[in-house]
Amino acid sequence: MLGSASIVAFVPSRSPRKTRSFYKETLGLTFVSEDQFADVFDAKGVMVRVVDVSSVEGFKPAPFTILGWSVNDIKKTVKGLVKKGIKFERYPGMDQDKLGVWTAPGGARVAWFKDPDGNVLSVTEH
Numbered sequence: 001m002l003g004s005a006s007i008v009a010f011v012p013s014r015s016p017r018k019t020r021s022f023y024k025e026t027l028g029l030t031f032v033s034e035d036q037f038a039d040v041f042d043a044k045g046v047m048v049r050v051v052d053v054s055s056v057e058g059f060k061p062a063p064f065t066i067l068g069w070s071v072n073d074i075k076k077t078v079k080g081l082v083k084k085g086i087k088f089e090r091y092p093g094m095d096q097d098k099l100g101v102w103t104a105p106g107g108a109r110v111a112w113f114k115d116p117d118g119n120v121l122s123v124t125e126h
Contacts, residue, residue, distance in 0.1 A: 007046055010038075011067055011119055012053040019050060019116045026084045043069075061118035068122035074101055074109045077123050086113045089120070 013019050016039045024031045029041035029048060038049040048067070053059050071077040078088060078099045088100030089112040096102045101111045109125045 009046060009048045009067055011048060011050045012059065012061070013050045013117045014054045014059065016050040016052050022116050023050060026086065062120065065112065065120045065122045067119070068124055071123045071125055074111060074123055074125035075099060078111050081113065088113050
């Protein structure tokens with residue numbers, strides 16, 4: 001039933017207006033609009049709503065990936081994001097290379113970083 005419907009991604013933010021430049025300028029998503037609930041971006045045809053959760057008492061970002069991108073060249077992507085000021089995460093017990101890229105048992109290569117609200121985002125080369 002939903003297999004042919006478009007996906008909408010939601011990213012929680014305590015201050016979407018303050019994180020707008022991160023998603024627009026740093027990550028390169030296209031800003032579409034804003035309303036009282038969220039800033040809306042386009043990510044290659046996928047709607048990403050950075051939703052205002054400032055009224056949610058005790059909100060804490062999830063400790064796992066909530067949004068990720070499939071990329072053709074992870075090393076080039078990571079280096080480009082580092083130049084824009086992004087710091088890649090390192091996790092104990094994960095054999096990550098000098099760029100912070102981990103190679104999964106199946107061969108996918110993944111690197112994680114956080115947005116200004118502490119949400120974990122990722123890039124993956126399959």
